[in-house]
Amino acid sequence: MNIQDFMALEADSSHDELIDLRSLDFVSSYDSHLMCPICHCPLIEPARLQCDHVFCQKCLRSAITTFRSADTDEFPCPSCRTPTSQISTSVPRLLINMCEEIQVRCPFATEGCQEVVPRGHIQSHVDKYCGYRLIPCPDEDCEKMSRKKDLQVEQRCMHSYCRCSRCEEDIMEQDYEVSNAPALFNLETILINCVSQEHDKELCPSLETTCVDCGTTIPQRNLKKHIETCPEVVSPCMASKYGCTAKIRRAEIATHEQSCPLVSIGPYFEAQNTRLNSLELKMRHLQQRNEIFEDGLSNIRSTLLESARATGGNRGGRSATENDRSQHGRVDDDESANSSNVFSSNATTYLLSLHESLREEVSQMSHALTDLDARASMTIMNECLRIKEDMAHTNAAVNSVRMQVQWLMNPRLHNGARAGGMRTNASTAGNDTTRSQLTSTSAPGPSNAAGPSLGPIRPRRPSDSGREGTKL
């Protein structure tokens, strides 16, 4: 047929619900000669050109629309560029069969279908046999998709939520994993058969359990609530933190608490506790502030004394009385008695300014002092910490050395003891005995030292005291 006929043929053959064979997942590799040069998939509905090159009809159609020159009725073969005007849809049966028998995975593998079939059968598999095919819900108002196997015979919407009879939880109908098919025919049966279902086996919280304390049977989901209220559970008296040692069953605890003096006094204790806590906190604050003030005061006092000594004379005397206004006034009076009024007023302002400057100086000095104090205390603390750490390390080292010495001494001790025995048994032993004598004489010293702490037949690594030392 010529190109126009071929193009027209293509337009007809489109019918819906076909699987896209090109998007299939091929299980095995296939011969590259079976592959359409355009889409690189095994040929689908092949067509043959005059030059005997074969392409999928669909690929060839799109290539023709793109590459056919407008003025001529010819089309260059995509593979060899031979101009072509005739296309044949009859291709060797052998080629078609080889393409159709390539194994593919079912397109609904993501829904759970494990089927692997030849490509030629995949359409019928999906149409007739595949239970995992997604089809629109038969209910026109429902927009969801159902797996075909979930729909079964009744052809009704499976997306309604229904209630599990035991746990009263809403489950989508299609999510019931029912073991026996007949149960699907009505909802009641499903609910009765709840026991055989996944939901019921694992998820349903309405399964029953027994309370350990009271022996009653209750639903699982109520267990927590039940334990909180179970009258048989033994629990301590409410006033246990104030010293009541009674532990009674919950049923009787009310009567106990009525008679328990600690319970009635409990609220009072509580209030006192909180008050104590807040007072302690306040105290700590006040103490800190007090310390600061005291420091400041002593600083000021010492600086004042020093400045008084330094300035000396009249002015020194005056400046020393900085805190004491009356004394200051008296000095002023003395001064004014000696001179005229103008001079006295001048002197007063001079003295006042002097006083001010001195006061400033003093405050600066006190600042500097506190600063220095803080720094000194920080350095001392740092040093202390370091030294403490060093001491701990040294302690640990000494302990480990002690352990090692003990361990080393132990065999020596044993040797010494054995050698001593030998010496008493055989006095004419020669060099060996003298050597053992040497060891035995060297042994007693350390053994005496280690003796009291070790004991004679202690294990090799006897005490934990050394380890405790290293833990520091």
Next chain:
Amino acid sequence: MALPKRIIKETERLMAEPVPGINAVPHEDNLRYFDVSIHGPAQSPYEGGIFRLELFLPDDYPMTPPKIRFLTKIYHPNIDRLGRICLDVLKSTDGPRKDNWSPALQIRTILLSIQALLGAPNPDDPLANDVAQRWKDDEPAAIQTAKEWTRTHAMA
């Protein structure tokens, strides 16, 4: 837009059976965009150089040719300053001449053509006119320049 099966298959094959002297790796974020490197063919002025190219597959690939451009500077009569390549099979449909792209061609065949173009410059169908003129007038000097450019730009 979903990636057509053909592109996936071509990429898989490029990875599984790479062409000797050609390396094409798709970008992770855009599988239509490839980083390509081509080794200069032996006995050519580009021998020893590794030339980097970018390759992009348009939406209607394989009905339109891939877009390819040299990123490495190269002295070649059919490749211009911007790295564009004058190769008949890369011409798109609506050119004045007969287009030579065919949907049966693939990334691997196009890259092989480019490698062949490096081995056989064609100054009669130039893209870089000055280079082509020099190639025609004084071929040994042009080849010398091409060798120098290869040394400076394509040998890192």
